Amino acid sequence: MDHLVFEVGTALVLVAIGAIIANKLKFSIIPFLIILGMIVGPHAPTIGIFDFTFIESNEIIQFLGRIGVLFLLFYLGLEFSVGKLAKSGKNIVVGGSVYVAINFILGLLYGFISGMPWMETLIIAGLLSVSSSAIVAKVLVDLKRTANPETELILGIILFDDIFLALFLTTMSGVLLASSTSFLGIFTSVLISVGYMFMFFVIARKGAPLLNKWLNIKSDEIFIIVIFAILFFVAGFSETLHVAEAIGALLLGLVFSETEHRDRIEHLVVPFRDFFGAVFFFSFGLSIDPATLADAIWLALGAALLTIIGNFVAGMIAGRKANLSHKASTSIGLTIMARGEFSIIVANLGITAGLSPILTPFTALYVLILAIVGPLMAKESKNIYMFLNKFFKWSKDKEKRKIEVP
Amino acid sequence: MNIRESELPGIGYKFEIITKNQDKLVIVIHDDGRREIYHFDTDDHEEVLSSVTFNDSESRQIAGILGGMTYKPKALETVDFAFDDIIIEWYQVEPNAPAVNKTIGEIDIRNNFGVNIIAIKKKNTQKSHNPGPDTVIEAGDTLVVSGGRQQIKELIKKLLST
Numbered sequence: 001m002d003h004l005v006f007e008v009g010t011a012l013v014l015v016a017i018g019a020i021i022a023n024k025l026k027f028s029i030i031p032f033l034i035i036l037g038m039i040v041g042p043h044a045p046t047i048g049i050f051d052f053t054f055i056e057s058n059e060i061i062q063f064l065g066r067i068g069v070l071f072l073l074f075y076l077g078l079e080f081s082v083g084k085l086a087k088s089g090k091n092i093v094v095g096g097s098v099y100v101a102i103n104f105i106l107g108l109l110y111g112f113i114s115g116m117p118w119m120e121t122l123i124i125a126g127l128l129s130v131s132s133s134a135i136v137a138k139v140l141v142d143l144k145r146t147a148n149p150e151t152e153l154i155l156g157i158i159l160f161d162d163i164f165l166a167l168f169l170t171t172m173s174g175v176l177l178a179s180s181t182s183f184l185g186i187f188t189s190v191l192i193s194v195g196y197m198f199m200f201f202v203i204a205r206k207g208a209p210l211l212n213k214w215l216n217i218k219s220d221e222i223f224i225i226v227i228f229a230i231l232f233f234v235a236g237f238s239e240t241l242h243v244a245e246a247i248g249a250l251l252l253g254l255v256f257s258e259t260e261h262r263d264r265i266e267h268l269v270v271p272f273r274d275f276f277g278a279v280f281f282f283s284f285g286l287s288i289d290p291a292t293l294a295d296a297i298w299l300a301l302g303a304a305l306l307t308i309i310g311n312f313v314a315g316m317i318a319g320r321k322a323n324l325s326h327k328a329s330t331s332i333g334l335t336i337m338a339r340g341e342f343s344i345i346v347a348n349l350g351i352t353a354g355l356s357p358i359l360t361p362f363t364a365l366y367v368l369i370l371a372i373v374g375p376l377m378a379k380e381s382k383n384i385y386m387f388l389n390k391f392f393k394w395s396k397d398k399e400k401r402k403i404e405v406p
Numbered sequence: 407m408n409i410r411e412s413e414l415p416g417i418g419y420k421f422e423i424i425t426k427n428q429d430k431l432v433i434v435i436h437d438d439g440r441r442e443i444y445h446f447d448t449d450d451h452e453e454v455l456s457s458v459t460f461n462d463s464e465s466r467q468i469a470g471i472l473g474g475m476t477y478k479p480k481a482l483e484t485v486d487f488a489f490d491d492i493i494i495e496w497y498q499v500e501p502n503a504p505a506v507n508k509t510i511g512e513i514d515i516r517n518n519f520g521v522n523i524i525a526i527k528k529k530n531t532q533k534s535h536n537p538g539p540d541t542v543i544e545a546g547d548t549l550v551v552s553g554g555r556q557q558i559k560e561l562i563k564k565l566l567s568t
Contacts, residue, residue: 147432
């Protein structure tokens with residue numbers, strides 16, 4: 001009998017339970033769903049009519065997860081407009097460059113030292129450099145840090161980081177998905193993806209008035225069909241040019257972000273992003289064989305430690321350059337170190353291209369560690385600052401003020 | 407007063423306010439409609455002392471109160487102010503109305519009608535009260551209520567008039 005819907009339904013129930021528990025514990029749902037996927041999956045037993053191996057439904061769950069990636073990156077594209085970055089100011093550009101440079105270089109060094117081939121090294125450097133917009137924004141809101149002086153800089157660095165992600169993914173998908181292995185072949189392939197990206201930039205700049213007119217659709221029903229049709233078509237078409245489908249979605253989001261329909265599309269996409277995104281994290285967990293985790297544990301721990309140090313230093317430099325206090329600067333690095341969705345997407349690109357299978361358990365562990373440690377560090381940033389202050393003497397202890405009682 | 411605005415991408419919009427006597431307030435408007443107010447230490451503008459969160463309709467009511475819009479000229483019995491769908495209205499409780507001599511908690515106005523009682527002016531003392539669930543409604547009291555126009559109409563028809 002065909003239990004497909006029932007299996008997918010069971011998977012979604014698990015996802016929902018995971019999401020509820022994560023929310024109860026005030027945690028990001030990303031690590032929860034990955035662990036959940038790892039626990040069940042092909043290695044889980046079948047209990048009665050409940051089939052937790054999801055073998056029959058594996059393909060469809062993976063496909064729903066793939067849609068999740070499209071929506072995640074489409075939304076990312078919608079969120080960052082070129083105009084926004086242009087007016088974001090010097091501090092963010094300086095801070096963002098420092099942040100990306102430090103993390104990327106550390107990642108490259110780490111890849112070389114641990115003896116990875118250079119394609120894997122590039123992927124590792126990339127996934128070490130991109131922080132999780134979702135987790136960081138959630139941490140800021142949950143810890144009630146939105147009012148703090150460093151918040152704008154944190155969000156600015158993340159915006160910058162996202163743009164780096166776009167450039168990185170585009171170039172890397174050119175490198176990795178090239179059909180040839182010769183230098184010239186790879187070079188042409190990169191040229192195609194960069195040219196493809198440039199084409200979208202031109203459409204975004206010049207085509208906005210025309211798109212405004214075309215997308216001026218009153219009916220919500222037709223609007224949603226048109227948007228989704230374009231999204232899937234462009235994403236799929238990109239794949240035929242050896243540009244990852246996720247990049248197609250991202251670039252399309254970028255084009256739409258320049259139109260006046262941006263808010264309407266954003267509104268419409270958010271529920272789909274949340275739903276399919278959750279399935280994506282779960283399906284990523286499903287693809288991991290818990291037995292392979294042991295091989296990657298030291299590699300992941302080392303990378304996580306490196307990220308913690310690198311982020312702290314980068315945050316300190318960025319904050320001090322922007323004339324923030326040592327205390328605020330400490331909190332910058334400790335807040336942006338969370339890793340999540342984008343690191344997995346970078347790793348996925350490498351895996352699709354057939355790179356070393358160790359990338360999957362490595363990324364899973366790395367993301368799990370930092371998705372849990374990152375928010376904890378952010379929460380404890382005040383205590384960490386006080387502790388460091390004992391050694392660095394950034395500020396004198398404030399004397400207890402006396403309140404005169406008349 | 408010094409106000410600085412900035413955008414928080416992915417979260418919302420932020421207003422930093424430093425008043426004449428160096429009090430620092432930050433108001434964050436989240437994209438989902440929530441508003442938060444943070445109050446900072448006067449001596450250390452990086453240290454948050456307290457914060458409050460309001461939903462959209464609460465914020466509108468509080469904005470009205472802060473803006474002085476709920477002040478009611480004594481001569482008038484019913485005046486209302488509209489903020490989009492929420493209105494604030496004054497109504498004097500009629501003698502023998504069903505709500506007379508009941509506490510606010512007893513009638514459970516908020517749950518039954520979706521209307522909030524913001525203030526009560528007692529007939530016998532002529533003083534304004536900040537009402538709680540134990541406050542007794544008496545004939546001749548003036549209630550200041552906020553809510554949807556239709557809901558307030560219904561409350562008045564069912565409980566406050568004879």
